[in-house]
Amino acid sequence: MVREWDPRTASSAEIASLLDTLNAVLAADLPQDPPWRANSLREYLSEVMPGERRISWVAEGGPAADGTPGPMLGHVNVLLLGGMGVLEVLVHPELRRTGLGRELVRVAARRVWDEGFQSIGVEVVGDTPAVAFYEALGFTKEYVETRSVLDLGAVEWPALAEMATEVGAGYHVEFCPGGPPDDLIEAYARAKAEVRDVDDGELRPSSYDPQRLRESLDTLHRRGMKPYIVLALHEQTGEVAGLTEVVVPAQHPTRADQYDTIVVRDHRGYGIDRAIKARMLLELRSAEPELAEVQTWNAQANEAMLKVNAELGYRPDRDWCEYSVDVAELVHRLDNQR
Ligand SMILES: CC(C)(COP(=O)(O)OP(=O)(O)OC[C@H]1O[C@@H](n2cnc3c(N)ncnc32)[C@H](O)[C@@H]1OP(=O)(O)O)[C@@H](O)C(=O)NCCC(=O)NCCS
Known part of the structure; x- marks a missing residue:
C-alpha cells in the first residue's frame, strides 16, 4: 500500500x-x-x-x-x-x-x-x-x-602536510569548522557568485548570496550535516580567493562529502586548490576521528580538479548521472x- x-x-x-x-x-x-x-x-x-x-x-x-x-x-x-x-x-x-x-x-x-x-x-x-x-x-x-572516493587510510600524511603549505605568498589559509565566520560571509558569497566552476552536481544547488548562504548553512545543520570550510584569504584585499567545503553527515559519519571547491579566477595558478584541500584533510583527521573516507563528484571535463584530486589520492568510483x-x-x- x-x-x-x-x-x-x-x-x-x-x-x-x-x-x-x-x-x-x-x-x-x-x-x-x-x-x-x-x-x-x-x-x-x-x-x-x-x-x-x-x-x-x-x-x-x-x-x-x-x-x-x-x-x-x-x-x-x-x-x-x-x-x-x-x-x-x-x-x-x-x-x-x-x-x-x-x-x-x-x-x-x-x-x-x-x-x-x-x-x-x-x-x-x-x-x-x-x-x-x-x-x-x-x-x-x-x-x-x-564520483571519486579517498581512503584516508591510504593517505601519505607527511606529503599531504607539505602540499598544505605550498601556496603562493600573500595568501592566508584558514580552517573554519561549522561554516564561514560571520564577518567573512559576504566575501565568501562573492567568491561563490563569481565562479561557478564547482565540484558539485547541478541538483545540489549552491548559494550565491549572503542570506541564501546563511539559510543553506542553517539547513545543513538542521539536517545533521556538519559543514567544514577551509578558506584562502588574499591578505592584501581581504577577499576570499579560494574555498573548499566538506560536510560530515550524522547519517554516515565515516564517509564525508566534499562539496564545492572554488578558486576565484584572479587567484588561480598559486597552488590554492591543492593547498586548501590538503589542509582540509589534515584538519578533518583530528576533528573527526571516526572519518575513514571522503567522496566527491566532478564533471568529467574538469581536468584541473581531477588532477588535483588524483594527487590527493582520490580514486574514481562510479558514474553519477x-x-x-x-x-x-x-x-x-x-x-x-x-
Ligand atoms: C530503481 C528501483 C526504484 C526500481 O524499482 P522496481 O520496483 O524494481 O521497479 P519496477 O518493478 O517498477 O520496474 C519498472 C521497469 O523498470 C525497468 N527495470 C527496473 N529494474 C530493472 C533492472 N534491474 N534491469 C532492467 N530493467 C529494469 C523494467 O523495464 C521494469 O519493467 P518490467 O519489470 O515490466 O520489465 C529499485 O531498483 C531501487 O530502489 N533502486 C535503488 C535506487 C537508488 O536510489 N539507488 C542508489 C543507491 S541508494
Whole structure:
C-alpha cells in the first residue's frame, strides 16, 4: 500500500524500518558505501531550505500476525524547488521487478503535475538497476559526473602536510569548522557568485548570496550535516580567493562529502586548490576521528580538479548521472501503463 507519509510525525519504528530498507538497498546496489545510521535521519528527511517543499510517500507491507505495523518496503520523495521536482525512490531489493518502483514514481509524478511543476530530475548511480528503470520510464540523461572516493587510510600524511603549505605568498589559509565566520560571509558569497566552476552536481544547488548562504548553512545543520570550510584569504584585499567545503553527515559519519571547491579566477595558478584541500584533510583527521573516507563528484571535463584530486589520492568510483523528464509525458506514460 502506497500512502503519503510525513517524516516529521512518523513513529520511530517507521523511521527505523525505512533505515533498514535504505541499508538493504545500499548493500545491494552500492556495497562499498557505509550503511546509514539512525542519527538525525528524521531531520535529514524533513528539513528543507526556505521556499522548498519535500513531499514523501511510503509503501508499507501488511501487518504482522500480532498486529505490529508492516515494514516500510518502498519510499519516494520529491523536493519541489525552482520549477522542478527532484525525485528519490527506493524499493527493497526483495520486492524489485514487481512494479512497485513504477507505482511510487507514478504517485509522486502525479503530485508534481498537480502542483504545476514542469519537469522532474533525478540522480542515478551508474551500474545500478536505477539506470534501466529510469530509461524504461522515459527519462533522458542530461549530465554525467564521476564520483571519486579517498581512503584516508591510504593517505601519505607527511606529503599531504607539505602540499598544505605550498601556496603562493600573500595568501592566508584558514580552517573554519561549522561554516564561514560571520564577518567573512559576504566575501565568501562573492567568491561563490563569481565562479561557478564547482565540484558539485547541478541538483545540489549552491548559494550565491549572503542570506541564501546563511539559510543553506542553517539547513545543513538542521539536517545533521556538519559543514567544514577551509578558506584562502588574499591578505592584501581581504577577499576570499579560494574555498573548499566538506560536510560530515550524522547519517554516515565515516564517509564525508566534499562539496564545492572554488578558486576565484584572479587567484588561480598559486597552488590554492591543492593547498586548501590538503589542509582540509589534515584538519578533518583530528576533528573527526571516526572519518575513514571522503567522496566527491566532478564533471568529467574538469581536468584541473581531477588532477588535483588524483594527487590527493582520490580514486574514481562510479558514474553519477542526472536524468530528467517532462512531467506531462511521464504522467501520461505511467497512467497508460497501469
Ligand atoms: C530503481 C528501483 C526504484 C526500481 O524499482 P522496481 O520496483 O524494481 O521497479 P519496477 O518493478 O517498477 O520496474 C519498472 C521497469 O523498470 C525497468 N527495470 C527496473 N529494474 C530493472 C533492472 N534491474 N534491469 C532492467 N530493467 C529494469 C523494467 O523495464 C521494469 O519493467 P518490467 O519489470 O515490466 O520489465 C529499485 O531498483 C531501487 O530502489 N533502486 C535503488 C535506487 C537508488 O536510489 N539507488 C542508489 C543507491 S541508494
